[in-house]
Amino acid sequence: MSTFQRNMDRLFVFYLPMAITVIFTLFPFYWTINTAFKPEGDIVKSPLEYVPSSFTLENFRVAWEGVGFSTYFQNSLLIAFCTVFFVLIFATLVGYALSRYRFKGKGAFMLLLLCTQFVPGAMLIIPLFLIFKSLGLISNPLSLIITYTTFQLPFNSILMNGFISNVPRELEEAAMVDGCNRLQVIFKVILPVLMPGIVATGVFTFIHVWNEFLFAFMLTNQEERFTLPIGLSYMMGEFNVNYGALAAGSVIALIPAILMFAYAQKHLVNGLGGAVKG
Amino acid sequence: MFRDFRKIGTAVLLSSLLVTGCGSGPQETVIKDEGPKEAPAADQKVKITFWDENAGPQRTPYYEELIKRFEAENPNIDVEYVGLPNKSAKQKYDAAIAAEDLPDVGGVQTTWLADFSIRGALYPMDEFFDKWSDKDKINPAVIQSNRDVVIDKKLYQMPNTINLDILWYRPDWFTEAGVKPPETWDEFYTAVEKMTDKSKNRYGFSIRGGKGGSFQLQRMMYAYSGITDFYDANGKSTINDPKHVEFVKKYLGLYKTYTPDSDITNDYKAMVAGFDTGAVAMIQHNIGSYGEHSKALKEGQYAALPLPKTADGKYVVEGYNTNGYSIFKTTKHPEEAWKFVSFLASAPSQSYWNQNIGQLPTHEDALKEDWVQNAQHLKVATSVLQSPNTVYYYPGVHQPDYRSILDQVIDPNIQAVMSGKKTVEEFLNEWAATLEKSKQQYDAHVKTLK
Numbered sequence: 192m193s194t195f196q197r198n199m200d201r202l203f204v205f206y207l208p209m210a211i212t213v214i215f216t217l218f219p220f221y222w223t224i225n226t227a228f229k230p231e232g233d234i235v236k237s238p239l240e241y242v243p244s245s246f247t248l249e250n251f252r253v254a255w256e257g258v259g260f261s262t263y264f265q266n267s268l269l270i271a272f273c274t275v276f277f278v279l280i281f282a283t284l285v286g287y288a289l290s291r292y293r294f295k296g297k298g299a300f301m302l303l304l305l306c307t308q309f310v311p312g313a314m315l316i317i318p319l320f321l322i323f324k325s326l327g328l329i330s331n332p333l334s335l336i337i338t339y340t341t342f343q344l345p346f347n348s349i350l351m352n353g354f355i356s357n358v359p360r361e362l363e364e365a366a367m368v369d370g371c372n373r374l375q376v377i378f379k380v381i382l383p384v385l386m387p388g389i390v391a392t393g394v395f396t397f398i399h400v401w402n403e404f405l406f407a408f409m410l411t412n413q414e415e416r417f418t419l420p421i422g423l424s425y426m427m428g429e430f431n432v433n434y435g436a437l438a439a440g441s442v443i444a445l446i447p448a449i450l451m452f453a454y455a456q457k458h459l460v461n462g463l464g465g466a467v468k469g
Numbered sequence: 470m471f472r473d474f475r476k477i478g479t480a481v482l483l484s485s486l487l488v489t490g491c492g493s494g495p496q497e498t499v500i501k502d503e504g505p506k507e508a509p510a511a512d513q514k515v516k517i518t519f520w521d522e523n524a525g526p527q528r529t530p531y532y533e534e535l536i537k538r539f540e541a542e543n544p545n546i547d548v549e550y551v552g553l554p555n556k557s558a559k560q561k562y563d564a565a566i567a568a569e570d571l572p573d574v575g576g577v578q579t580t581w582l583a584d585f586s587i588r589g590a591l592y593p594m595d596e597f598f599d600k601w602s603d604k605d606k607i608n609p610a611v612i613q614s615n616r617d618v619v620i621d622k623k624l625y626q627m628p629n630t631i632n633l634d635i636l637w638y639r640p641d642w643f644t645e646a647g648v649k650p651p652e653t654w655d656e657f658y659t660a661v662e663k664m665t666d667k668s669k670n671r672y673g674f675s676i677r678g679g680k681g682g683s684f685q686l687q688r689m690m691y692a693y694s695g696i697t698d699f700y701d702a703n704g705k706s707t708i709n710d711p712k713h714v715e716f717v718k719k720y721l722g723l724y725k726t727y728t729p730d731s732d733i734t735n736d737y738k739a740m741v742a743g744f745d746t747g748a749v750a751m752i753q754h755n756i757g758s759y760g761e762h763s764k765a766l767k768e769g770q771y772a773a774l775p776l777p778k779t780a781d782g783k784y785v786v787e788g789y790n791t792n793g794y795s796i797f798k799t800t801k802h803p804e805e806a807w808k809f810v811s812f813l814a815s816a817p818s819q820s821y822w823n824q825n826i827g828q829l830p831t832h833e834d835a836l837k838e839d840w841v842q843n844a845q846h847l848k849v850a851t852s853v854l855q856s857p858n859t860v861y862y863y864p865g866v867h868q869p870d871y872r873s874i875l876d877q878v879i880d881p882n883i884q885a886v887m888s889g890k891k892t893v894e895e896f897l898n899e900w901a902a903t904l905e906k907s908k909q910q911y912d913a914h915v916k917t918l919k
Contacts (some may be wrong), residue, residue, distance in 0.1 A: 235745050235765040257526050320568045329570065366858040404557075409564050412518075412572075414551050424554035430757035432738055436526055 205394050220445075223424035225440035227251065234434045250435035251443070254422075258436060260443055262415055263422040268447070270332050270407075270418060271400040274339040278396045279389060285344070286351025287377060291360075301352075304345035312342070316409045323410055330413040338410065339400045347392045354388030355381065394451055401448060419444045498569045514549040515805045522562075522576035523792075524552025527760065539812045546805050566590045570795035573806040577626050579615065583867040586619040588913075592796040593623040597807040603815060606833040610861075614788050618867045620915055627814045628793035629822065631829045633786065633850040634688045636774040637744060637762060638751040639664075642919045644673075654693055658719065664750035665727045673727045675749040676720070679736040683879035685753055685757045687864065688776070688787050690716050695779035699861045700760050704908060706901035709894075717886070717893045724887050733887045744771075755790075756846050759827040774845035775853045784853050786862040791831065829854075865904060868911045874903050 207343035226234055230247045233240055254260045289301065319338060322327070328334040358381055366380045383391070404420040411417055423444065521532055529552050536548045551572065553561050559581060564590050565571045577585065580910075585591050598604055611628045619625055636651070638660075643650055648664060651657040661673035665820055677685050687708075691697075694712035701707060724732055729743060741758050743749040745765035753776070762771040775784055796806045812818055816834035823830040824840045829850055841847050853859055865871045879900055885891040 232631070235742065236820060239746075251546045253526055271816075286471065316564050317567045320564055320570070324568055408554075408557055408561065412551060412565075412570070413549075421554060424527075424556065425525045425740075427554070427556065428527055429523045430737070431525065431527040431760050432525050445845055 223438045223441050226434055227442045231435050250439035253436040254440040258422055258425055260422050262439055263417055263419045265399060266416060267418040270335050271397050273336045274400045275396045277340045278343045279393055281344055282347035282351045282392055286350035286355050289352040290355040304349055307345045312405055319440050330411050330416045334410045335407055338406050348380045350392055354385055358384050387458040390455045394455050398448060514545055514547060515575035516549060517802055517805050518549045520572040520575040521552045522558040523555040528826055531822055537820055539809060543808060548809060567638055569799055571799045573800040573802060574794055574796055574809055577795040577813055579791045580866045580872050582618050582626055584869040586625050587869055590798055591625040592798045592800060592803055594796060595624045598624055601811055608831045611831055616819050625791040625809050626795045628791040628831045629814050630792045631831055632757055632790045634755045634756045634776055635849060636751055636753055637771055638774055639770060640772045641770050642750050650774050651777055661723060661727045672729050672749050674723055675740050675743045675752050675892055676724055676728050676732045677735045677740045677885055678733040680880060681764045682883045683875040691862050692776040692785045695783050695785055697860050699862055706904045709897035709901040714893055721886055737887050756850050759846050773849040775849055779908050782857055782858055784859040786859055786861050789860045789866050851854050855862060868907045870907050874907060878903055
């Protein structure tokens, strides 16, 4: 095969499909960022401007100050980090128990954990609202942290079970021979080896909580307690869509997710591989 | 071992502190239902909650200003504003009604009134309204229709905005092509045909085939037929009247020939975007989309027209096309809630609000102001509403499932007709049958209440 033939093959089999995939994936991001920096009049101008002719930060000002993204951002961060914290602790312990212990009804328990994923969230809104109302927790971030932790725990426990099963038992046995008890084994031996799994679980939980709208909206009756997805939906009124502020809000909402993925990318690939093998 | 427990304990304790420290503590605004409605002491500050059902940067700042004005006039009343995103507002109200955790006052669309009142969520305003000095200045037809829509005929909503379906068209293109803006249905179809120029990627009209299409189609159907009874004397729906069959065949027949192919999925935003980006010469919507057109197009590139007249020269307008405020039954402060509602419904507040959101007020004095008279689209709307040739039809919004029938059954069926999967006759017969079944259930329920 000639060099030319080989290059052509590479071009059509590798580079071209990759380039199309990248353009297809990144164009919506580009368009969102492009819209976020355009003045309002230029957004729906005909013909459409693929490269903005003028630049403004006004849309960010409207989203951050006018709509209240500064508050919603803090609320979202608080709720997301607390949920991730609790999910990681409980999912690790449940995952460890599932992986290392044999007990009666283990299969049924796993099935039950899976079944919780089939219940539509919308069905649970009114019962949850009544429970949190009687506890005085409506409009309190705690109600969302408890709800999200409960919803995220089953799936993440199963995920963690997969990760922990990949850690050789011999490691634990060696640590125990050296004098570690069970908790020391978990925290000193398992956790450091489990880092990719923890990062994968944490990122999944964070992204889910970060984007969640329904419970955040239903369990909160005070505007200063709302989260980012609710702030974004303000931009789409019955007759008016503020495309500029919507795009700016989306960019703001994207930043933590992008930073998190950038940091966790390596762990994430390792972590998911581990879960699949388990 | 002990050290490990200590570490875990510390972590849990710290996290609980972190979480609970950020909480709001006991709820100040939780309203217990059926509580005694005591008047507060003169020096006691009362807090009322107001839910805006269509919040956003285009509207919220005006409510904030009105609340500021109200609080300055009423220093003993604090209004807490909670903005609800439009697409989820009804769902929020539904959950709040079920949990009896409602605001004192809320923005309520007239199409929700029957549903909310039948569930006992609303506080009747009649006693307050009858004593109000401005009561005769609020459009009496709208007040009456708000009473008619509920079973017990009480006033559960104070209307502050009237909406009206119109045609938005491109006057510059019409002038250039020498086409007369349509006044009759024949002129409408001729204009749609003449303004279509596929070589320029320009269409004469755009049909809303996606979400919300049934509302608009229904208004066009009755505007064409001139029928003013939604149900006949025997309880049969007039939706599948032969005149409507004739209209829908011709109207949806425009699809793809004189309207864009993408119309089959057109929701409000897509339809307006087609007009605002210069792909379409004319759309049917209401005066509420003025803000979008004025942002995207220049003066002289957009103007309003009434929906075409019937063959005998009548404008047909759908009743109940209003928005307003309701007081909720769980309020502990009905007097203060009414004070706020009547403040929002007063001429200065209605004028400020409607001028800024580009809609028509219901207060007689606000309607006379210059900003109404000078805005072309509002002038068109006022002229239709005040014309002696205008007749009204009142759809079945009193049936609690009326809205869900349109959203969930009729909208997808419009697409079925546009894609050729259903005939117009099948579509309209099914629509009529669904409405009739719902009406029978509603009538039976009303009988049991009596």
